[in-house]
Amino acid sequence: MSATTPPDTTAAGPATAPPPSxxxxxxxxxxxxxxxxxxTVLVVLFAILAPFFAPYGExxxxxxxxxxxxxxxxxYIGQDVLSRVMHGGQEVLTISVLATVLGMVLGILIGxxxxxxxxxxxxxxxxxxxxxLAFPQILLSLVVLTALQNPSAWVIIVLVAAGxxxxxxxxxRGVALGIVSRDFVVAAEALGEKRSRVIVAExxxxxxxxxxxxxxxxxxxxxxxxAALGFLGFAADPxxxxxxxxxxxxxxxxxxxxxxxxxxxxxxxxxxxxxNLMADGLAQASQRGDD
Amino acid sequence: MTSAxxxxxxxxxxxxxxxxVIEDLGVSLTGKDVDVVDDIDLVLKPGEVVGLVGESGSGxxxxxxxxxxxxxxxxxxxxxxxxxxxxxxxxxxxKEVRKLRGEEIAYVPQDPASALNPSIRIGKQLVELQQLxxxxxxxxxxxxxxxxxxxxxxxxxxxxxxRYAHQLSGxxxxxxxxxxxxxxxxxxxxxxxxxxxxxxxxxKMVLDTMAALCRTYGVSALYVTHDLAxxxxxxxxxxVMYAGQIAELGPRDTIFANPSHPYTRALLDSIPHLSQxxxxxxxxGRTPSPGRRPGGCRFNDRCSFAVDRCRDEVPALREIxxxxxxxxxxxxxxxxxxxxxxxxxxxxxxxxxxxxxSVDGLNVFYGRKQVVHDVTFDLAKGxxxxLVGESGSGxxxxxxxxGGLHKxxxxxxxxxxxxxxxxxxxxxxxxxxxxxxxxxxxYLSLNPRLTIEQIIKRPMELFGLAKGKEATERVxxxxxxxxxxxxxxxxxxxxxxxxxxxxxxxxRALAAEPDVMICDEITSALDVSVQGSIVELLEGLRxxxxxxxxxxxxNLALVRSIAARVEILQAGKVVEEGxxxxxxxxxxxxxxxxxxxxxxxxx
Numbered sequence: 040m041s042a043t044t045p046p047d048t049t050a051a052g053p054a055t056a057p058p059p060s061x062x063x064x065x066x067x068x069x070x071x072x073x074x075x076x077x078x079t080v081l082v083v084l085f086a087i088l089a090p091f092f093a094p095y096g097e098x099x100x101x102x103x104x105x106x107x108x109x110x111x112x113x114x115y116i117g118q119d120v121l122s123r124v125m126h127g128g129q130e131v132l133t134i135s136v137l138a139t140v141l142g143m144v145l146g147i148l149i150g151x152x153x154x155x156x157x158x159x160x161x162x163x164x165x166x167x168x169x170x171x172l173a174f175p176q177i178l179l180s181l182v183v184l185t186a187l188q189n190p191s192a193w194v195i196i197v198l199v200a201a202g203x204x205x206x207x208x209x210x211x212r213g214v215a216l217g218i219v220s221r222d223f224v225v226a227a228e229a230l231g232e233k234r235s236r237v238i239v240a241e242x243x244x245x246x247x248x249x250x251x252x253x254x255x256x257x258x259x260x261x262x263x264x265x266a267a268l269g270f271l272g273f274a275a276d277p278x279x280x281x282x283x284x285x286x287x288x289x290x291x292x293x294x295x296x297x298x299x300x301x302x303x304x305x306x307x308x309x310x311x312x313x314x315n316l317m318a319d320g321l322a323q324a325s326q327r328g329d330d
Numbered sequence: 331m332t333s334a335x336x337x338x339x340x341x342x343x344x345x346x347x348x349x350x351v352i353e354d355l356g357v358s359l360t361g362k363d364v365d366v367v368d369d370i371d372l373v374l375k376p377g378e379v380v381g382l383v384g385e386s387g388s389g390x391x392x393x394x395x396x397x398x399x400x401x402x403x404x405x406x407x408x409x410x411x412x413x414x415x416x417x418x419x420x421x422x423x424x425k426e427v428r429k430l431r432g433e434e435i436a437y438v439p440q441d442p443a444s445a446l447n448p449s450i451r452i453g454k455q456l457v458e459l460q461q462l463x464x465x466x467x468x469x470x471x472x473x474x475x476x477x478x479x480x481x482x483x484x485x486x487x488x489x490x491x492x493r494y495a496h497q498l499s500g501x502x503x504x505x506x507x508x509x510x511x512x513x514x515x516x517x518x519x520x521x522x523x524x525x526x527x528x529x530x531x532x533x534k535m536v537l538d539t540m541a542a543l544c545r546t547y548g549v550s551a552l553y554v555t556h557d558l559a560x561x562x563x564x565x566x567x568x569x570v571m572y573a574g575q576i577a578e579l580g581p582r583d584t585i586f587a588n589p590s591h592p593y594t595r596a597l598l599d600s601i602p603h604l605s606q607x608x609x610x611x612x613x614x615g616r617t618p619s620p621g622r623r624p625g626g627c628r629f630n631d632r633c634s635f636a637v638d639r640c641r642d643e644v645p646a647l648r649e650i651x652x653x654x655x656x657x658x659x660x661x662x663x664x665x666x667x668x669x670x671x672x673x674x675x676x677x678x679x680x681x682x683x684x685x686x687x688s689v690d691g692l693n694v695f696y697g698r699k700q701v702v703h704d705v706t707f708d709l710a711k712g713x714x715x716x717l718v719g720e721s722g723s724g725x726x727x728x729x730x731x732x733g734g735l736h737k738x739x740x741x742x743x744x745x746x747x748x749x750x751x752x753x754x755x756x757x758x759x760x761x762x763x764x765x766x767x768x769x770x771x772x773y774l775s776l777n778p779r780l781t782i783e784q785i786i787k788r789p790m791e792l793f794g795l796a797k798g799k800e801a802t803e804r805v806x807x808x809x810x811x812x813x814x815x816x817x818x819x820x821x822x823x824x825x826x827x828x829x830x831x832x833x834x835x836x837x838r839a840l841a842a843e844p845d846v847m848i849c850d851e852i853t854s855a856l857d858v859s860v861q862g863s864i865v866e867l868l869e870g871l872r873x874x875x876x877x878x879x880x881x882x883x884x885n886l887a888l889v890r891s892i893a894a895r896v897e898i899l900q901a902g903k904v905v906e907e908g909x910x911x912x913x914x915x916x917x918x919x920x921x922x923x924x925x926x927x928x929x930x931x932x933x
Contacts, residue, residue: 222770244779
């Protein structure tokens with residue numbers, strides 16, 4: 040055999056499978072992904088750009104309380120509802136996204152390490168995880184927030200993330216268990232790869248599908264919790280516009296001025312549905328790439 | 331025997347006396363004008379077993395299920411007739427098809443464990459089957475269930491009837507499935523690889539039961555399989571399928587003595603024999619999938635006899651002798667075939683041995699359970715030692731312990747005179763490099779997210795053998811050695827076929843420049859023609875690089891062609907060992923004799 044072998048075409052032949060199109064393009068073929076992506080982008084753009092176009096300032100009074108002035112009328116202290124909705128998105132979205140990312144990273148780390156280590160480590164990590172799971176997610180945040188005076192946005196992010204982490208960990212561990220026992224992981228072990236590299240290069244890339252779906256779900260919950268905390272009065276800045284807080288402020292006038300509550304509720308609903316559709320589509324696209 | 335009187339029956343007579351006639355059957359993909367199978371003409375006479383042989387992607391299972399007027403999702407039966415006693419199964423109303431399935435045409439699936447309901451007791455399932463079809467009274471149903479179990483050689487006492495499917499062994503489950511298929515006394519039986527995954531002893535038992543039942547009740551059977559050796563043992567006639575068409579059809583003895591289609595010959599060339607070592611040859615290329623099949627003769631791109639005519643003109647199935655039909659333009663021109671072509675001398679048992687790896691007093695545990703007991707053997711430089719045994723014999727456990735993948739063991743493992751640690755992580759980097767493990771299932775052993783280049787390059791980087799551009803060049807060179815085109819460099823593993831994946835796995839092992847390769851059933855998930863080419867490749871590597879191999883397998887015939895020494899294992903113990911020639915020609919132990927006796931053979 041010569042040292043440099045010429046390209047051998049006998050084995051490949053003309054019958055090899057077509058190249059798989061890029062991951063994103065495959066996802067774009069899914070209707071749900073396209074709808075989800077469009078919805079998400081629209082709400083995010085709205086949250087970022089709307090403050091520049093708002094007819095009134097964030098804390099500016101536009102008329103008498105609960106009047107019909109403007110598109111959606113005014114709220115409990117006479118601020119323009121449309122302007123409040125336009126101003127109120129940034130904080131909620133930023134906090135939710137950051138909390139989701141942080142929670143996912145922590146949870147995946149816990150879950151994958153537990154699954155990969157196995158044995159006693161798995162038991163210890165997951166039982167501790169179960170203890171954390173026993174706390175209802177919102178309760179954990181409430182306990183800490185009531186103890187603190189003027190909590191900053193970071194505290195809320197960390198608290199929401201801490202609530203997500205054990206739940207993500209369970210899912211991540213379940214997914215990882217099916218992968219760490221596969222032979223390519225064993226093969227990497229036998230070659231003597233570093234454990235951290237086995238996790239990062241061999242295990243994690245094969246978990247993207249289910250984890251993306253989980254991320255979508257977690258983002259939805261994040262928004263729900265952040266909005267709920269706002270509703271309960273635990274926002275970083277009590278006077279500022281905040282979709283969650285708006286529901287609380289205006290709920291007494293629900294009968295006379297429903298838009299003051301409905302408008303923020305609708306934006307939140309559109310956003311959560313859209314992010315979920317998007318994550319679902321991504322998960323499906325990544326699963327199809329497997330076979 | 332019915333088959334003797336049937337031999338010269340015309341089609342019409344067949345129809346009135348039972349049996350099944352398939353005429354011009356075609357199955358297409360839904361929504362595309364692409365044939366999965368087409369132009370299938372086949373007659374199943376009563377009491378006859380017809381073997382339908384083909385590699386994966388040949389459409390053999392599609393033909394099998396078409397007889398029940400069933401096609402998998404995404405495909406539909408587009409043309410042809412399936413005539414059972416003058417009724418066309420494909421034209422019957424849905425209600426009658428339902429009644430016909432199971433009652434007149436029964437189906438035994440590949441994986442019986444998934445065909446039996448895990449939460450219903452065996453006895454109830456057998457009784458329910460008759461209830462559903464309104465056969466007999468409640469007492470007679472139970473009696474029939476017992477009789478059915480006895481026929482397939484299973485106990486019929488109440489204790490057995492009360493069992494669940496998971497309380498039976500693989501062979502027992504398969505025989506229960508056979509009993510269920512035979513209970514309504516069908517006229518035609520379709521068996522889809524029913525013995526794949528069973529040990530040879532169990533396989534033989536199931537096959538013998540099936541053949542006896544078919545002959546007793548005059549049932550026609552279509553036996554779908556990829557295993558020519560099995561067909562050689564049970565079929566009366568054989569149909570060889572390639573790329574959705576029947577390539578050759580004839581009586582069993584004719585097919586094996588005088589195969590006339592180049593594909594049939596190539597298949598037979600790739601199969602190892604029990605009686606003599608052979609230089610196995612694979613078929614180059616891969617089976618074309620529907621829609622990608624070449625024009626003219628579908629085998630032309632892989633055929634060593636192909637001429638221009640084969641590329642332009644579609645050959646028809648022609649009769650070249652009574653009952654022997656071949657789909658080839660050059661059938662008269664390609665000479666005769668001899669089963670002894672490719673026979674090579676057995677490995678020399680008296681060759682001097684230079685031991686590189688020795689295993690002494692190996693005991694392996696899973697938790698508290700000991701699965702391997704006091705196993706001792708050694709491996710010389712440039713030698714192949716086969717570990718052979720049925721499932722549960724501990725052969726893979728031994729190989730994993732030697733490879734350092736399973737660490738719960740005691741005993742001594744000596745590599746070039748130095749003792750090795752239990753787990754791969756505790757061994758030195760150089761020891762890890764010099765001993766490489768290749769896994770059974772290439773679909774699991776390659777990370778589907780990485781490219782071929784990344785996979786093969788990794789051991790070089792890890793062991794500091796090469797990096798960057800130099801490593802890429804080495805990857806291309808290795809791919810050439812394992813017969814993979816360099817255009818696959820940036821393919822993801824998920825795009826490759828099973829055989830190509832296994833080649834990548836071998837290339838990955840070679841990238842570490844090992845002295846010992848542990849091959850764990852590396853061909854059992856592959857088609858025979860692919861197995862042939864992998865064995866050919868390994869033999870070349872052994873001669874060229876002097877690599878020693880520990881070859882784990884359940885296939886004794888394969889051992890004869892690849893190994894010099896063999897260890898026969900049973901329940902975690904070595905029952906017989908020695909040179910391949912000695913053990914296989916003059917076995918001393920009963921267990922070895924049973925294994926050899928039950929192994930299907932074509933020689």
